[in-house]
Amino acid sequence: MKEANYVTNMHWQRKPVGGQDENNIQLLEPHNTKGPGPNQLSQDSSVPTDQVYSVVPQAPHAQQLPAKNFPQVPAEQYNYDYQQNLQMIGNFQNVRQTISRPPLSGNPLQKVNSAGVQSASLAGYPGSYSRMPLSSPSSFTPLSVDSVQPRPSMPPQSKWQFGPPQQSHPVSQPLAGMQVNHAVPTEGIGQGNLPSVPISTTYGMACPNPAIGNQYGNVAGRPTTQNYANQGLVHPPVSQPSHQMYQPGRTPLRPPPSGGPPLIRPAQPLLNTNHDAPLAQNISRDTEGFNSGSSGDQSEAPDNYDTLEGGGKIMQPLLQDFKTRGPLGHSYPSLPPGYQNLAAPGNQLPDPAGSQFSQAPHFNQLMAGMGGLNLQQNHQAEGIRPLNLLQDRNILPSTPVKAPHPNLHKDLQKLNCNPDVFRCTLTNIPQTQSLLSKAKLPLGLQLHPFRDLSQLPVVTSSTIVRCRSCRTYINPFVNFLDQRRWKCNLCYRVNDVPEEFMYNPVTRSYGEPHKRPEVQSATIEFIAPSEYMLRPPQPAVYLYIMDVSHNAIESGYLNTICQSLLDNLDTLPGDSRTRIGFITFDSTIHFYNLQEGLSQPQMMVVSDIEDVFIPTPDNLLVNLNESKELIQDLLRNLPQMFINTLETQSALGPALQAAYKLMSPTGGRASVFQTQLPSLGVGALKSREDPNQRSNVKDVQHLSPAIDFYKKLALDCSGQQIAVDLFMLNGQYSDLASLACISKFSAGCIYCYPSYHHKHNLLQVEKFQKDLKRYLTRKIGFEAVMRIRCTKGLAIHTFHGNFFVRSTDLLSLPNINPDAGFAVQMSIEENLVDVQLVSFQAALLYTSSKGERRIRVHTMCLPVVSSLADVYAGADVQSAICLLASMAVDRSISSSLSDARDALVNAVIDSFATYRTAVLSQQQQQQPGVIAPFSLRLFPLYVLALLKQKAFRTGTSTRLDDRVFSMCEVKYQPVSYLILMIHPNLYRIDNLSDEGSININDKTIPQPPILQLSVEKLNRDGAFLMDAGSAFFLWIGKNCCSLFLNQVLGASSYASIPQNMTQLPELETAESERTRAFLSWLRDQRPFYPVLQVIKDETPLKTSFLQNMVEDRTESALSYYEFLLHVQQQVNK
């Protein structure tokens, strides 16, 4: 405690609320001294900042928001290259050898479309190549119910058979019950006395849409009903004219003369600065030192990305001050009279998913009550209901498991963040650390911050309202004490509502700050003003670094990547400034001069890999639009250029260094395609894998990197805002454990296609193609930082994912992509007494590919509980298992794999043991069996699945690279995808019917029940689809009905099903349409494209299907039942 005080005191002295400038300047240095720092010049005043990024629009009309379309400054204006040129010339003279290979198309340009060649060869494949002779039916070992049944070690069968039907029901029943709260049709909106705003059209803009601007203006004609009982107070005459004054989205030209005098509180000085800010903004627009006073009162000059996002600390003295003020700091005050009429229950917008903008009643009331007692009780009863897992066989619900809903009042709940974006392992936060450690469950957040959202409110406002002490963004869970003050829900500081915030652009009314979109939506995006920029937004820069050694050419991946790039060149996210470049490498590094005006691309070879230099810094990263012809030319020729290469070495390290040098002025995204172990120059690696040790039960070694070159380079890249994405297409061991560091710490992503070959492994080819398409066209954010704030008392313990942790709560993310997930372990530092709700806020500040600086803010609110039973009742098993998996990865790297496995098993044992002793009654404790709370009923199953997952399994032969890749995936995949990789869904699809189907866009999508992952569920008469997240397996039983074979697979008989079928034929039959509708519905749920693999009994792929049958016994792993017995034994010990 003493120490903490000391810390904060220091902090307090050094960082007073109003004047952070000095500190910021100090802060700037550490980070930027890292690199050669050419980007520092962009922070200098040499760049005419105002011209470049004057985001604040001047036009008075709401409909024309020039701010939205970022001024398209021609690339010349960002002339960082100037200084660098000089420097590079110097370099150039040091050139020891610059052999130029014959220019690219020195040989007559082959106009043959390389894709044509490729597809021709692919088409010719099935006949020409057959690795596995079709086995005759006699050799086929039937995999049927009969063959599976003997489980020698199995105790009495009777226990283990299907429970009576009513036992399977309770599982899915409560889920349905919970949904009811949220499934009320949207018509409910209009019932209240509030204006029913067509929300989706007004606010709900698809996020990639660049012209998000006009959302405010459309509501013009809406009748605005005043909801306050005492309108007079709210609407002082002064405020009337300001209806015009506060046009949304534009710079407030002038504040109302005196800012609504009746409401001004004693905090005069603050308010004054607040008022002056817009004025100053207006006047001094073209002076250089101008800082518009965002979020009210501070004019801070951010010098560091860190401070840009506004990392604030909760200031202890301040807080104590507030606490001593009495009721304010402790409990939620009762409402001011004016607010109480609001909570007419009919007003709710019950749709939880998207449109959250309807009027909500005010929360003070809701918080105070924590009401909704019915709901609460149902929840608790359900989540805590003891379940004997040994008796209840059918615990797996037949529909996908949904995230539990926090036990909040439903009005609060419907404003809460979408669980796909933000969820917590415990939806009831324990009050104290001792309670948490007693529960033996991990407390943590799962985040998917940049997820593609169909509806995302975007706010353009020159004033982003944030708490003055902790810098929290205003969010739906703050308290409005009155019209002019709001209390932060994270640090409990009382802040003033800035004048501009009083105007509600939705209703075009004044004096309703609690109806602003910021306060109505838990996920919101702000267009950030210039204070949030360290330098002008950089163009999107893409660099492709490709391995062209003999091994790479053999695998034939160049065709695929070049073709994908050619196809998607126009859809790469970016604007007119987008730049692109290429580097290839074998034992030397090849650069490509693509400058506009050249007749053909020029290749430059740098063979000095000890001291890499950039031959012509200007022309290697070129404007995509200006040099499009040359780029296309290069992409068409690249696959042929190295076709006869004999070079087998790979100088990956030097190539990465070159990429770093090339990109450091701007930052951007570097995509590395690597096919073998790097063997030359810095970063060369040695093979560490002993194939004989693969199935070693004892321990797996070499999970940690061999050298720190890649990590250090990644940190340098991170400092220069470069993210490196790694595509591994290796056939042999390539030490992914070391290589992955380059992506892990630069916030890149890692893809792995083991044994990639353009002819021998069509499955991987298709997967690579689909992944590339998604990769190239998905949204991207540059120069991002993410800060996670939480209510005072909670603290961040550890982060999981791909990033560099810059400070206790700040992640540095050179790139953010929509498929990246993060996990955060939390701890409770101060007891949360007197607190009923805690909130978490993740703020992601990034530069969009269009050159806009944006902030995406997610806020989640959860209740605090004081009893162990409640903690268990609110456990979110999927989220917990994903967090545990991330922790287990850390453990297996820092300690050993067996430790990590033990820890996973112990998590189940400990939590169940505590539940048994501390929650259950004496009588219940006497019961034999594995008693689990209902909320954790899937816990042992998931843990068992995790133990059989590639990352953690032992006993089976697993290649080290596969294992490491799987571990990487565990760390950065968002929960919704990861859970499928851990525990796939199994459906029977040969008898799909329309019963229980759902309708989307006039398509009927059947909903077959999810089956347990046990071979006993398979049937030789059926066809089963396994959805494993990134792959679909379609297992066809040997006696599958011919109807299905004919109508869906288009095959006349079982034997005629082709060996390597990866697509269902588009037949006109009802069965086929149904099946395809189901498949595409599954695919639509995720952004990437899972490739379908049709598996017949005798194919070698069968193992990859069967190894996902996690409930079954394998040679080295327990079956689910055995695992439960083990748990029982340990729990009762």
Added chain:
Amino acid sequence: MAFTFAAFCYMLALLLTAALIFFAIWHIIAFDELKTDYKNPIDQCNTLNPLVLPEYLIHAFFCVMFLCASEWLTLGLNMPLLGYHIWSSPQIFLGVLIVSVSRYMTRPVMSVPGLYDPTTIMNADILAYCQKEGWCKLAFYLLSFFYYLYGMIYVLVSS
């Protein structure tokens, strides 16, 4: 009263311990700054790592001096810390490519001597550990400072 080798050792140790106290304070401040967001972990590790070996060497140096001076009690008091250092330092000396689980906290694979890795330093456990380590060492050095002072006077007076 004579100026013996033992007395010289104590005087030397006194001076060196004063230096070590500064090291420890620097260490504590550095981690405090990390915790309060003032410094970038990369820079902080870059400043801290070069100090690790000198600290260990200084401490080992006067331990050897005490050994030579046959000051067994003093040597005994210093053994735990020396052991702790030696236990943690083989990898520092051997540098790259050695992964050992024997250490109290596996040293990250690094190409430079040192203990702190910017990518893991922000982990709450490690940060707390390092801070605690700093405080413990400070306490130890302070106590030993006064002990050496006493020892020096005692040796000077008694001989």
